[in-house]
Structures are given as C-alpha cells and as structure tokens.
Amino acid sequence: MSRGPFSDRSLHFVGVGGVGMSGLAVVTAQLGARVTGSDQVESSNTERVRARGIEPTLGYDAANLPPSAEVIVSSAISESNPELSAARAAGATVLHRGELLGEVSRLKRSIAVSGTHGKTTTCAMIVHVLAACGRDPAYLVGGELRATRMNAEWGEGDWLVVEADESDRSFLHLTRDVAVITNVELDHHATYRSLSDLEEAFAKFAGPAATRITGPGVDLPGSLSYGIDSGESPRSGARRNDVPAALLPELRAHRLELRPLGSRFEVEGVVVDLNVPGRHNVLNALAALAACRAAGVELADAASALAEFAGTGRRFEDRGPTATGARVFDDYAHHPTEVRATLEAARTLGAARLVACFQPHLYSRTRELARDFGRALALADLVVVVDIYPARERPEDFPGVSGLLVAQATADAAGGRPVWWLPSMAAAADRLQRELSEGDVLLTLGAGDVDRLAAALTREGP
16 A cells, blocks of 8 residues: 555544544544544544544543644644643644645645635535546535535545535635635634635735635635626616626626525526535535536536535434424524525525524623624524523633623514523524424524434434
8 A cells, every 4th residue: 555645644623523534533543643532422423534544532631632632622622622732732733624624625626715604515516526527536525415424535636526614714724726715704803803804814814825716705816706697796786787787796696596405506608406405505506516617627617516406414414303293404504694595595485484593602602792693583484592602712701792692682573573592502402392383494504512412302212
C-alpha cells in the first residue's frame, strides 16, 4: 500500500464528535495519519468515526493525549479543557481545525462553499452531482449526506468539496479554486463587529479563487451570479426590463414551480427537478450547478443527477409520523432567514395546521435576533419555544437572555395565534404528544439537540 501524505503524523482530535471534527478525523486517517480523539458524549458522529476504525474516548482527560501527537481543536474547545491545557504545557503542536482543513484543501483542486445559509445543502448537492457523473470527489461537509450516510470521504477524483465555515474566520485558511458565497447576513455576533466586517471577510475569502460564484444580494465584482427569474432584479428591486444586464443573475431559474417536497424549473433550457422543498433549495441548486460546471460537468448532466438528490441530515428531514398521524420534519434552521424559508417550504405540504417547535441556539444570537425570530416563527399556526441550546456560551455571561425573549417576540407577531413557552424539552414533548393530530405537520427547528424531540414524538422512539 502506498503511503499517504499524512503517514508520518499522529493527530488527536479534542471534540471529535463535532460534525467538522469528525469529518476531518475520518479524512486524515484515510490520508495515512494515526488518529485518536475524545469527546464528552456519544453521538452519531462518534459512531461514524468508530465505524472507520477510530475509537473515541468519552470524557476529557490529559491522559487521553498520545505521546508526540499534534492536538486538533475547534473554536468550541475552551482553553480550560484538560487535554488542551496539558498539550500546551507539554509544548505539543496545537492546530485549529481550520488550519488542518487548510492543509487538506491544498491536496486537490477545491470547491469551497460559504455563506450564512445553505452551505451544507449546496455542498451536498455538488458532491452528489460529481459522484453521479463519475468524478469520485473528496468531501468534507457539515452534515450527513443521506445517500452515503457520511459527512466526509477522501475520493480518488481531482476535486475536493469543502464547507467553508465563516463563523470563526477559519474559512480564510482554505485553498479555494472555486469559491461559492450563497448569501451574506450577520449571524455570528461574537466574531464580527458589523455587517461590513463580515462582508470584508467574505471578500477576502473569494479573492484568491479563479472562479467566484455568488448568490442574490452578494455584490462581488468579477463573480458569476445566480438567482430566480422573477421579473425583478434581486439587487435593485426594479423591473428587469429597466435594469442593466450586468446587474442581473447570469445563471437564472425560469418557470419555477414549487411543489410539495420539491420543485421544477429551467436553467438555460434545461429542466431541473428537485426532490427537496422550497425556494431556498432552488437557489442552492443553482449554486451547485454553477460550481459543477466550473468543475467540467455539463449542465444537462448535472441537472439529471440533481433529480436523484435525497438531501442531507437535519435539513427538512422526514422523521416519520406520530402515533396520532401527524407528520414530523426536523431542520437545522437557526437563523431567522432559515426559519422563515423552512416554514415557507412546509406550507407547500398543505397541512391542516403547521406547528413549529424552535430551540434557539447561542445566547448571543438570541439576544441580537429575538425579534426577527419572532416574526419568522409567526408564519406557523402554533409555535412552541424551548430554552436556548448554549453550545460554547455560558448563561452567566448573558444575564436576562433566555428563549422567553423569542416566545414573547413571536406572540407579539403572531396575531393571536397560540405561542407556548415550554422551556424544557420534556415538557414540550409531553404537550405536543397530546396536541398533535392527523393532518398536522410539526417542524422541529434549531442547531442544538431539538432533533431528540422529533425522535421522541415519532415511531422511532426516544
């Protein structure tokens, strides 16, 4: 067997159960590294790395560090973590996840997908098309592809598809031949001082790329833009006939039909059928088509492949029926724009009643965007809000901030429709189990562990 490019390296991943960290662990092992890792709890990601021969240690302890290993951490790992503290005390090499991902991205030609929303699905669509067209791509994606049940793989083809995370500026470590920016909205308030600060970071991200692909509202000179042909310019709001051609999307979806759990549209005379719902997924598909064309795939071949795209985990994922016949879908939406897009997509299902159960993610985001979350959630007929999933933040640093802010903002915007503040997941599960009936559609929404509620309410069991 030939030696891989990482054969001389020993890598220890602190927090190997993170979606990005687990993917990097799998790929670097495929590249020849000796890989170990640890995390606090079992998850689908720890199960995934174990299936690839990497046995994660549960619980953080300095004793977990192998001798002479480079220690890999993400922004979620605090300096007080005993493994990170021990590594620094021993003078071990400590790399941020983004730095290691940057090294990996230099091994192939890369398509890097960034943006506030749609990164994971767009990446997954690109991977699916390249694989279906015989390109055998390598990929590192921030979610599980339903077709492969994996979030990372080192394919033998020429291209690497990588999700570029702007949340901590780590996307600037990547080598990118093709840079995709789906959209730009302020989301990570602890990292960026303002929208202009964020826009500057995205401009730096796109700068070195030979091909730049941008979605509606992203003003980046020299990029190929895409959008939906609505008769208006997405940038100016003027009628299309009054707008210079240079301001219009170069890759446009025409004759769009939104359908339950899918859509149909045309691009340059080619019909595209999607089996994932919503206008936002049409935009994701356009970005994927543009990126695949940059990688040498003909538009007609890419469109044909997209018809078989099954989606990614936690992106409008069908979790089955409840015992009373309600349908349950789970989605990772954790920004007001994403929540709105997901609820609008759910309306195509024709439910008797659309119910949303939302778990806010991060105290900082909740504090800044509670009112916007309320306006988005008010699109549902019944809203349940549970308390915040803190992730890397501490409640004592955000006094007075809880999910109640979102519940109150939703009640203000809901026009009298019911809004329930049920802080605990157990209370929400109990109340919804008694409330839901046949004809209802429930969406569990959020980037935390609200998917556990979806499992508890359906025949999957707890």
